[in-house]
Amino acid sequence: MEEVELVIVGAGPTGLFATFCAGLRMIKSVTLEATGKYGGQMSELYPQKIVYDMQAIPKMRAADIVERLYQQSQMFKNRVESDSDVTDIILGRDKRFVIEVNNKQKYVSRAVLICAGIGKFVPNRLNIPGESDYENKGVFYTVKNVGDFSDKDVVIMGGGDSAFDYAMQIEPVARSVTIVHHNNFLKAAEKTVEQARSKRKINIVLNHDAKEIVGDGRAVSRITIADNATGIKKNLDAGAIVVAIGHQAKPDAFKSLSLETEGRYIKVDSSYKTNIDGMYAAGDIANIGSEQKMALLSLGGGEAYTAINNIKKYLSPTASLFGGHSTSLNL
Ligand SMILES: Cc1cc2nc3c(=O)[nH]c(=O)nc-3n(C[C@H](O)[C@H](O)[C@H](O)COP(=O)(O)OP(=O)(O)OC[C@H]3O[C@@H](n4cnc5c(N)ncnc54)[C@H](O)[C@@H]3O)c2cc1C
Incomplete structure (x- = not known):
């Protein structure tokens, strides 16, 4: 089994941006996507529709936004693997997670960020x-x-x-x-x-x-x-x-964990941590307790960034929570 610091489940818009943020905070991560392509709902459900409400992008086809998100996710070369269905996650006694991919144990990590959105897509x-x-x-x-x-x-x-x-x-x-x-x-x-x-x-x-x-x-x-x-x-x-x-969401990957859920959402606190230490969730699958979840691309991005900063602190307690502004970098 390969050891990484963080496993990100799902390469929808939230998982792709989380991959970039993990690289920015120098976290060794791997992002696992069940389907053969990235972009989640944007690729599966509306690739040719125009999105108008992404910050700094007045008007763009969903498929083109996915392409940009993917490019950005690769800036620090954190891996994104497609055809990698996370079939189970097991919490070991050493508080590390064993990640089962396509029914085989493949990764061990100290932290997991679930960005599984509305789940694997199965059309009605x-x-x-x-x-x-x-x-x-x-x-x-x-x-x-x-x-x-x-x-x-x-x-x-x-x-x-x-x-x-x-x-x-x-x-x-x-x-x-x-x-x-x-x-x-x-x-x-x-x-x-x-x-x-x-x-x-x-x-x-x-x-x-x-x-x-x-x-x-x-x-x-x-x-x-x-x-x-x-x-x-x-x-x-x-x-x-x-x-x-309609599509049926199949968020069935985590049967070995006693994750606290509410309806189809995983419950998180303001740091996007679940009830399990080291396990976080962001994007459409996570709910902080609001009456109605705002399922939006830009909000998922913010949630991913917040979760990654908190994951950094969890992995390296002496690290600062806020990683600073990207403008300080010279990439
Ligand atoms: C028709 C439509 C139009 C929309 N228009 C807009 C808009 O104009 N503006 C806006 O802000 N938002 C819009 N949205 C909402 C937006 O698409 C979602 O908020 C966004 O896709 C959520 O991203 P996500 O990454 O959290 O989840 P998703 O996009 O659902 O991606 C989750 C990914 O995780 C993968 N996955 C799930 N389970 C596993 C597993 N066990 N193992 C591995 N991978 C897994 C899935 O295959 C998927 O690729 C629209 C949604 C729809 C349906």
């Missing part, structure tokens, strides 16, 4: 005939590349923000976009719904459920939906189907 599925046959053959669970929908009749299942955001992204290139939602009311923000309704190419069908996905074996061609009130079925042409009915 419709669970209807044909769905699994056409996954990657026209059935999508996120919109990563708008070009996939060019000149196609696209059906989007869902009535929340993701469904409407995807519709607005796809509409300029698609032949048509039909949003199908199982309720007779929508959950998406009124402004987005209003924008979508104003687009000639976007249709909204309420109170219908998906029943079957059909194609020629190589690509999807239609979806059958049914009216929830009458049961009457109809077929919609579909060159692509986006299932936007």
